[in-house]
Amino acid sequence: MQMMRPGQTRALIIGAGIAGIQAALDIANSGYEAVLVDRLPSVGGHMAQLSETFPTLDCSQCILTPRTVEVGHHPHIRLYTYSELTGLQGQAGGYTATIRRRAAYVRWDLCTGCGLCQSRCPARVPAEFEGLLGERRAIYTLSPQAVPNKPVIDREHCRYFSTGRCRVCERLCPVGAIDYEQQDEVFEEPVGAVIVATGYQLLPLAALPEYGGGNVPDVIDGLQFERLLSASGPTAGVVRRPSDGRVPGRVVFIQCAGSRDPERGRPYCSKFCCMYTAKHALLYRHRVHDGQAIVFYIDIRAAGKGYEEFVQRAMDEERVLYLRGKVSKVFRQGDQVMVWGTDTLSGRNVEIAADLVVLAPAAVPDPSQAELARILGLTIGEDGFVEVRDAQLAPVDTLRPGVFVAGAAAGPKDIPETVAQASAAAARILSLFSRWERAAQVQVQADGGS
């Protein structure tokens, strides 16, 4: 009996960053269904937070939005945002995925995304999407271009949930979509194959005590700096430092903050920091023409099409000064940040008084990944990333049949590599689906003939 199982040619994709989006689109555009799950209220992942992308300096939001919009509208994509996978039963070709959607306290079926509710919400909360450098309300969407553009209520900060009074959003909503009684919902989806695309996070600054441990206001991480550069960010694209809103005249960028540090951080190289740091320094110089950009590095890893040329451009056109050496200590002094570093090329220790310090912390697996791996029965490496079947020859196959991995979930990767992997994982699934279909057809014909 080789009948098609229900949902056999549907794919489950966990994580709706650029990897998940690309994989979902490739599968959906080939006529199969994709179930796309993300923990956040909207899709886009880290790429939605970026200002411009190296080496072409395309606006990240601008190149991403067509994809997020397509995902949002695609007839073959079922979107579960604000949701998590809580179980997966069965085997390749016949899984049942259990998905828990968190209560948004907003009925998305009614909501038009008009944004009125957010305009009057009295609770102001540091926005995670803005790297805590901007504010959101207790009822919020991640960004104005969010897909789906439906708000959620953050229960912890909502006045109504904490005091029992407020209900401003409920009063304002023209369609009556606010529902304070909403509960988490659980869905079961039959699927035939799975792609893990849970991406990465940056090592928290608290793990870097020698660099201020997150306690120096003008020491921020790379994603925070992306928001400061971004036209849609909290400073509307003007680089202002967090402490006093001043435009920094001298910015120090510190690479390998926790990377290549087997003793105190992560042993591995986080791969994309060299390039985004070069981009940061260059963009900072574009924004602040008389600003000084100084980069500390150990090796400049500009391996990729147009990358070396990009870094050289940062050096010789934008006059970004590269110092070879790891920074030893960063601390606040007056209204400046002192950086103690070295330049191993001149053999000199240096002390720099900076207005702003941008760290490139190690890229680490998403914290949810360990639990997810347990649910999916995947093997996790000593570095916390998903193990693949063969690092070189089968880079998107996990050790479990029917389950694939794409992007930074299996180790830090830049966008082109992530996108290629996402499509590659989609291809693995497409050929599986097609084989299953043909096998079933053959079986049907055989059955018919007998």
Added chain:
Amino acid sequence: MQNMEALPYFPGCTLKQRAAGLDRSARDVFSALGSPLAELPGWNCCGATFPLTVENLLDLTGPARILASARAEGTRLAVACAACYNVLRRTNHLLRTDADKREKVCLFIESEYDGDLEVVHLLELLHREIGYGHVRQALRRPLEGLRVAAYYGCLLLRPAVEVGFDDPEDPVLLDQLLAAAGAAPVSYPHRGECCGGYLAVRSEEAALEASKRVLTAVSAAGADVVVTSCPLCQYNLDRRQGIIARQEAGFRPVPVLYFTQLLGLALGADGEGYRLDEHYVDPRPLLRERGLADV
């Protein structure tokens, strides 16, 4: 024998003094090959080094004046000294490509010149126009069996775009010429490495550092003689050998000759005015032994 018009020729200061042997032998060679050199009238010093900063515009007036006056004599200027060649060639290139500088320099020298002269080294002339075949035919005393280390130095080779002489990492012109004259060029990797140039003026130690590197390689390659086109190279490589011989037990001194000296003798010149006696490592025993000279 082919008869050509006399070539406008720039000897330069050194060829009138310490390197008079180069001047005399160069004239011999070209006369023997049928295109005598005609010294540029009223020439001045080229400045010996090419100015490297923008603030040194004035230093260009010397070479620019030479170029302008040579242009009045013809379309080409032949040069024997590698340093003069380098300076004149680079100045010419600059005047040809930088209209702004050209204008300023021309104001200083009170003369019109737009860079359309061709500065050629004698080696280029021998290669391109006279031809090695002709050289071979004109030989009276082929350099048969002579193991020569062709040494190019810096000034003929760099910067390649401006000097345009030969492949800077693997030059061949001098080797080919010497081979045409019957010699056996030895292979050694330091033919374009610097001899120390004018550093001797400031630091004997630095000049020694550079020339020793070349000489040990020449010596290891088993050369009988080093052949060069540059008075500075000749001096550095020749003069240091006493010190090196004192420092290195196994070092075997090698005479250093100008290519024109060797070629002149091969073409039958008697070596009169070659000043072979002024060389530090006396080349005469070798030349006599090979039947190249009776001097």
Added chain:
Amino acid sequence: MKVALLPEGLRSRLQQRVEEASGQNVLACYQCGKCSAGCPVAGVMDLLPNQVIRLVQLGLVEEALTSQTIWYCAACLTCAARCPKGVDLPRVMEALRELAMERSGDHLPPDRLPAEALAEWPQQAVIGGFRKYTW
């Protein structure tokens, strides 16, 4: 001891002068060291050529001016010919020499050259020396 980097900012006045005089962008150098590796007189230098460029990159031009390396450069152009980034080091060295002599006068006063050596040196060495070592 730490060097308080960039007291004058990323583009110090002196650095700017060196770049203007030499026509070179010192930040184009990515410090591969190929210049040093092939330099014929590196053995007697106190700083390697790439280290001199490094000091200029860091705005530490004063330190570069005290280096003996700038006087040892024979402008043989081996470094410039091989530099992957097209940095013409000898021009930078010459700009530094000029700067140094602008401050302290002739590096090698002609009247102090030994007479017997003057008689022996080829003229172009003497003239070249004057050009490079006198102000």
Added chain:
Amino acid sequence: MEAARDREEQHAGHGGEARAGTGRRIGVFICHCGSNIAGTVDVRRAAEAVRGLRGVVYATDYGYMCSDPGQALIRRAIAEQGLDGIVVAACSPSMHEATFRRTAEAAGLNPYRLEIANIREQCSWVHQEEREEATRKAIALIASLVEKVRGDDPLEPLGTPVTRRLLVVGGGIAGMTVALEVADAGHEVILVERGAQLGGRLSQIRETYAALSPLAAPLETLVERVREHPRIRVLLESEVESASGYVGSFTVTLRPALPAAALAGDRGESNQAIGGTQYEVGAIVVATGYELLPLSRLGEYGGGRVADVVDALEFERLLADGVLRRPSDGRVPRRVVFVQCAGSRDPEHGVPYCSKVCCLYTAKQALLYRQRVPDGEAIVFAIDVRTGGRRYEEFAQRAVEEGHVLYLRGKVAKLFRQGDRVIVWGVDTLAGRNVEVAADLVVLAAAVVPSAGAAELGRRLRATTDELGFFREAHPKLRPVESLTAGIFLAGAAQGPKDIAETVSQAGAAAAKVLGLFSRPELVQEPTVATVLEELCAGCGLCVSACPYEARSLNPRLRVAEVNAALCQGCGACVVACPNKACVVRNWRPEQTLAMVGAVLGETPYRSPDAGE
């Protein structure tokens, strides 16, 4: 004037009826794009100004038109205002034209009666300091697109059938991976390889880096699978002679490969009349890989003339022998120097880019050498050690710590033979010391360059290569495996230096694109293509030679020009060439264009207050 134009259009016999009663109720939607547009252009004022334009019955502005509520706003206005044409003033049409066309279609409006006025890239971004001027320019741009919409015909997209057969060029790991994935999904694949066997560069490499896993066995399996696959046809010693057609329907001619020597020339001339065979395919994947920069290009490293100076692939071969022996005298080398960036990162003499794979394979080769010759010394010269990638950094550190490979930071200036050794002049910029090493063998990590003939293949396929000879991707971030020519995809190092893992990923991605293409029975194409007004066409053929896409031909019987709509890109070259004005691009008719120009020049036909249209 208006009447005259209508007459002219009627005379042209083109879309007159379709336009009757249309172009009279136009809506304008102006996007703020956050502060991207609204920060520079006074969008309120622009909306007010365009409300007065002829035909405009509705104009509004909104924060993000592309957002769900923005699109809802458009849909609502179409219904409520009875709009029959729309101008969205926003970002470049390449961003969201498709989005808004879907929106219009969902509201029952023909999507080709929607135009985008690009007031971001072409206005707000380039005039950030000139708010007043930018606002005026935005209004002018919108006015011109309003004029265009007034003349737009409703069009239907064109459908072309898809041949579900793939051509893969290159039989290395990239090509084989694509072929297998696509064939496994049920489609036919033709795999053409210039060489005599499958396997590509991988067959020259013994172990992967980092994991040090042997490649021979998996490669053999892969080759076997390709050769045995019922849907893959392998053509060895063959190459693409020519290609024509378009996405979904290419005709390629394959022929026996010319000897490699013929390819060394700049443009391996293709006029050797060897009989080619034609194949119909729907898509093409270019997987032509790389080669190493010839050592003759590296003069300071001996130009390939120094014995015992080899490139990395030659060293792989030496490693493959039972005992590692150097070429000159067969002795086991006791000291090996590895020189990285031999030609890479060298815009002056070599290639400007980083070759990406050398740092890791050098670490691997040094480590393997140390394992083979335990008392040997391995010295690596590197500028930056580029080991980005999972477990790569750890691997390089292992080479240093366990393999005792000595890394010196600096580029080598020169090397030459002395006696029976190779002298290497290098530097360690960290110690500030020059070093001279006498080596028994020197391995150069020569720059990775495109395969010979890549640029020529690009010309034949009309898929562009960059100035370095690598195939150009449609977008470096989001479309890394698509070429700029629809239906032609890229896999592996043909697009730029890549390691095995990335190549395999890319190959999979190219397969996904092919499978997506093959999943559709027909392709939908933009209908804004050229047409011929037959009564005006004299059959002179000027348009045939003017067309850069070979979309034009002469009908010998009717003696008029014809358009192959599937090939036509709507570029308008034929329109310019035609002396009789018989060529027209749909929705880009000359009178539309003139009206647009008029609007930009300020001859904006505002309706008079009393003569409402």
